[in-house]
Amino acid sequence: MKRVLFVCLGNICRSPTAHGVFRSLVERRGMAHLVEIDSAGTAAYHVGNPPDHRAAAAALKRGVDLSDLRARQAVAADFAHYDFIMAMDNENLSELKSICPADYKGHLGLFLALSSLAEREVPDPYYGGPAGFDHVLDLVEVASEALLDRIAAELHK
Template sequence: MKSVLFVCLGNICRSPTADGVFKALVEERGLTDQIAVDSAGTAAYHIGNPPDSRSADAAQKRGYDLSPLRARQVIATDFEQFDYILAMDNENLANLQAMRPNNATAYLGLFLDFATVSEDEVPDPYYGGDQGFEHVLDLVESASVGLLQHIEKEL
C-alpha cells in the first residue's frame, strides 16, 4: 500500500483539488486498494471546513467530487503514515521541512515535480478569479498523471 498526502496552506483550494483529482485517477485505474490519498494544510485557518466553493465548483465541472473532504492541519504523525508528502508551493515545502521529524522517511517535495508543465508551483487561486481555479485544475491533472505513473512502478 502506498499513501499520498497533498499539502497547501489552508487545505481548502489546492490540496483538496489534488486530493479529489488524484483519488478519481486512482479509482479509474482500479488501484484504491493499493493507494491511499489525503490532503492537509500547513496552517489551522480552516480546520473542519469543506473546500472553497469555487474550488469545488470548478472540480465538479470536470467530474471531480470534493464534497466529502474537510480541511485539516498537517501533524507530526503524517510524516510516518504517508509515503509521499507533496507541497503545492515552495513556502508550503519550507513549512513542511521545518516540521519534519528527523527520523521521517516519507518523500517530501513539490507536487509539480511530477507534471509535464514548466511551472514548479501550483499558484494559490484564493484571491483571484475563476480562471485561477481552472489553471489549478490543469496543473493538478498533469501532475496527478505523472505521480500515478511513478507510483505504479513501485507497486
C-alpha cells in the same frame, strides 16, 4: 499500499483539488485498494471546513466531487504515515520541512516537480477569479498522472 498527502496553506483550494483529482484518477485506474489519499494545510485557518465553493464547483465541472473533504492541519505524525507528502508551493514545502522528522524515509517535495510541467508551484487561486481554479485543475491533472505513474512503478518492483 502507498499513502499520499497533498498539502497547501489552508486546505480549502489547492490540496483538496489535488486530493479529489488524484482520487478520481486512482479509481479510474482500478488502484483504489493500493493508494490511500488525504490532504491537509500547513495552517489551521479552516480546520473542519469543506473546500472553497469555487474550487468545488470548478472540480465538479470536470467530474470530480470534493464534497466529502474537510480541512485539517498537517502535523508531524503525518510523516510516520504517508509515503508521499506533496506540497503545492515552496512556502508550504518549507513549513513541512520544519516539522519533518530527521528519519523520514518517504518523498517530501513539490507536487509539480514530478511532472514535465515548466511550472513548479501550484498558484493559490483564492484571491483570483474562476480562471485561477481552472488553471489549478489543469496543473493538478498533469501532476496526478505523473505521481500515479511513479507509484504504479514502485508497486510493481
